[in-house]
Amino acid sequence: MENKPPTDVSNSKKRKRSDGPKPQSQSPLAIKKQKLLVSRQNLPIWSRQKDIRESLRQHSILVLSGETGSGKSTQVPQFLLTEPWCTGKIAVTQPRRVAAISLARRVAEEMGSPLGASSPASKVGYSVRFDDNTSAGTRIKYLTEGMLLQEMLRDGALSQYSCVVVDEVHERSVDVDLLLGFLKQLLESGKRKKPLKIVVMSATADVESLSRFFSTPTPKSEETSNGTVHGDDEEFQGFSDDEQSTPAEKSQVSTCRVEGRQYPVKLHYIDKPTEDVVDAALQRIMHLHCKEPMPGDILVFMTGQEIIHGLQKLVEELAGNLPPEYPRLLVLPLFAALPQAAQQRIFERAPPNTRKVILSTNIAETSVTVPGVRYVVDTGKAKIKQYRNRLGLESLLVKPISKSSADQRKGRAGREAAGQCFRLYTQQSYEELEKDTKPEILRCDLSNAVLKMKARGVDDVFSFPFLTPPNREAMEKSLLQLLLLGTLNEDGKINDIGRKVARLPLTPTLGRIVLEAARPERDCLLEVIDIIACLSVENIFLPTDTEEAREKALEARSQLHRRQGDHLTLLAAVQAYAAETSDRKRWATTHLISHRAMQNVLNVRKQLTTQCKSLLPNPTVRSTVDEDTQENILKCFLKGYHGNNIARLCPDKTYKTFAGNQTVAIHPSSVLFGRKVEAVVYNEFVFTTKAYARGVSAIQLKWLEDVWGSS
DNA sequence: CTATGAGCG
Known part of the structure; x- marks a missing residue:
């Protein structure tokens, strides 16, 4: 449901004049309050x-x-x-x-x-x-x-x-x-x-x-010896x-x-299932555009960035060939990774005689309200996160949405006037959808949630009152993960490290890496905080969707690139941004780096350094990162990943994971893409067109002994 | 060898 209260566009100055003189004692706030009371009283909930x-x-x-x-x-x-x-x-x-x-x-x-x-x-x-x-x-x-x-x-x-x-x-x-x-x-x-x-x-x-x-x-805890909250x-x-x-x-x-308050939305299904939703969407958009009166923008729900760009090209091509008597079409992509300025374009009024088509991910389902929409086209699919116990990792899958999600999408056509919704699937397919989207707690890595519970004194997490309890296997997996991280003792009780990690605004793994960096043997707390700050915000590098943009970005960021890998490249970016005192926004623009992301990085950095004051009151401040420090930084990550997230180069020139001996390729966004080194540590394992390692740095195999030898 | 959704601390 939509939380954003309706924007009040009425002109208060005009209102004040036409309402005649008010008593002098009425403040502007009181006048506004009085005026709003009428619309409050008209809300369904008022009665x-x-x-x-x-x-x-x-x-x-x-x-x-x-x-x-x-x-x-x-x-x-x-x-x-x-x-x-x-x-x-x-x-x-x-x-x-x-x-x-x-x-x-x-x-x-x-x-x-x-x-x-x-x-x-x-x-x-x-x-x-x-x-x-x-x-x-x-x-x-x-x-x-x-x-x-x-x-x-x-x-x-x-x-x-x-x-x-x-x-x-x-x-x-x-x-x-x-x-x-x-x-x-x-x-x-x-x-x-x-x-x-x-x-x-x-x-x-x-x-x-x-x-x-x-x-x-x-129900009472199974383990009666454990006092619960x-x-x-x-x-x-x-x-x-x-x-x-x-x-x-x-x-x-x-x-x-x-009751709610919504304009009616007329629903349409297709008669028989389609193989190609992109083509079906294209046909529907062009048909709507040519047959339906203006005004009325079109909102299309799709799964991801790539197919949005594909459809954008197709629509623009067809729209360019339309006879001049038709209105124009303005195609606007919408997804979270899109830079803020590009996202803002959906709120701008279209030029005269122009219809907007917004091609959006799920972001328009709850987080962003697109104004002016009368027509919704729904592909019925979304990317949904799923946790796999066996592999111990989360992956994104394109899956059919739920009925409630489909109804939510439909509702987006009836916010300002009566509208229409075109589902690119059959009515029977709709009937076969799940009622609700599976709650996220059943689909994700539980180590963060479980650590929070432990930190709140819930010793027996299996008897925690979950609205929908996750399966035992997933819970056990997270307990094992937390044990390996050193945040729990053998008996499952939270220890000192665990309590510290739970308070950090990070995943348990990233929190553990920060704690490792504060140890005197490592002594690289400030550097690791800079890198972790980058990993906990949106991508600091602006997305590059064309080959040309990629080459430009490569050049603009060349001074920041570190051949050791992505961790030290992030560090170089943060340090260069922080050192820029005159015009940071300009610096970000010329380096094709997101200014907003970097502001967040500095905020996170400040929060983390403050919280770490108690761990290490006087961390070493360095102006340059020497080789020993570089090694220590990467060793902190190795420690936090405790044997996972490592791959070594094999004779066949592919990288294979240390733990599972699975082939993994270096992600094209990495500075190590295309390079062959002895071994790598990486932040994320993702499976898209194939298995990729993202956030990658070169390591030496002999470091592993040092990391695992010292507890 | 070439590119996962959105959101939170």
Whole structure:
């Protein structure tokens, strides 16, 4: 569902004039508040205000389902703020930063309050990574799920909050699944002195499983010797599922359903399955363009960058040959890796007599709202991450989307007016789709989630209250991984290293590499932080989609390239960028490097160096990276990868992985592409057209003994 | 020898 509140485009100056004189005492904020009240009262959720307030007086948990346009994300926190039990703050979690920020802005306006830290009188703020815009008086705090998880690691009882509103639960991010489990355990633990109210909000009608989740007591841990964070389970023993739970327990949870507000969208299917969706999309786009009236832009959902570029070429070719009496066509690709300026083009108005066609990945399904769309073309496919226990790695596969995803895509045609949706598959195929997308926690490497649980005191992770429990094999794999990393002891309990790694904003592997770099024998903390910072943000190198662009980039970045490999090349890039004091943006442009990514790198670098102060108060500062340091840097990575992510050159001139003896090629984006060295360490193993190693550096085999010999 | 989705800390 869409969180972004509708942008208010009405002209407030004009309004002020035409409304006649206001009393002098009315501040601009108060005037705005008064004006917004009317549109608030027209939201579908407004009529349910009484019910919602009443149900949380009676119960501690409310499961609320409401579709796009119901107003739940902005109104529910305001309804609850004046309730007698609400003496503390209200947290409202969002899966994405932009949503947290824009919702906070909107609600501040509606309440006539200044935003965040701008004034002590502010009642509304937000908190996202690198941007905490709250003050002591903040009552409603919009924040990302990840930020609330971090807060729960510091203050296990969430003592400053009276209420947590968990929004967009249907998206089922790993973080939201962890949050729901932690919140359930907190309610059952009896650790709260004052009551904590929980509102769980979802765009789908799937209220049943959420309310069952909260009304079913968490079964007691299998290993009774392990104290868990939930303390009061004895009294719940014997109730393991819904049928056995008593009415009294059920009544903890109340439910509410609110209608959405959407224009109708006419649905079309194809009659028989197609082999070639790109061609089918091409035909449909041209047909729509020639037959349907203007205005009305077309949004096409596709799987990835490559086929988007392919279709773009085809459409532009056909559009160029159209007779002059037809409107023009403007084709715009849209995917996350596209530079910000190119993404912005979808928001610009098209030239006169021109129809926009946006060829997009899943980014337009939830994260970006494309304006002006009346027609949606849906290929019915998406790239979906999957974790393979056997190989211990994640891969992306092109797979059919779920029904709820297809319906979400369809809804994108009805945001501004009635629209149409063309599914490039049969109605029968639609009926055969899964109802919902598999929650991510069932499809990913669990080591990060498991380490967070361990850091919160959940010793027996198998009895953790998951909304959908991952299979045992995946859990065991992550425990083994964490054990090998040295973050857990043999008995599975978290150790000192583990607690430190859990607090770093990194995957356990990258966190472990940073800790390794802080050891006196390695002494390369600042250098490794620079590299790790690059690995934890989007690609710092701007994408190169043509042969020409590739050659240009190669030349522009030539001074940054290090023949030892990608790790030292990243380090050189960060150091050169940081050393540039006059005009960093220009520096980035001339080197074909993303300025935004580099700003993020510097932010991450600052955060990591601050957090590492306690590990190593005075790390060595170097102006040049000598050979010993280079070796130490790569040895930190070898340590973190504990035998994985290494390949050596074989007599047949291919690289084979050290652990599995599998052929792997160096990725074309690597500075080592095409080079033959004794052995390599790499950050990622990806399988696309074939098996590739990405983020690659040359190593010497004799280093391995040194790394594995010293613990 | 030539190029995975989007999102979070």
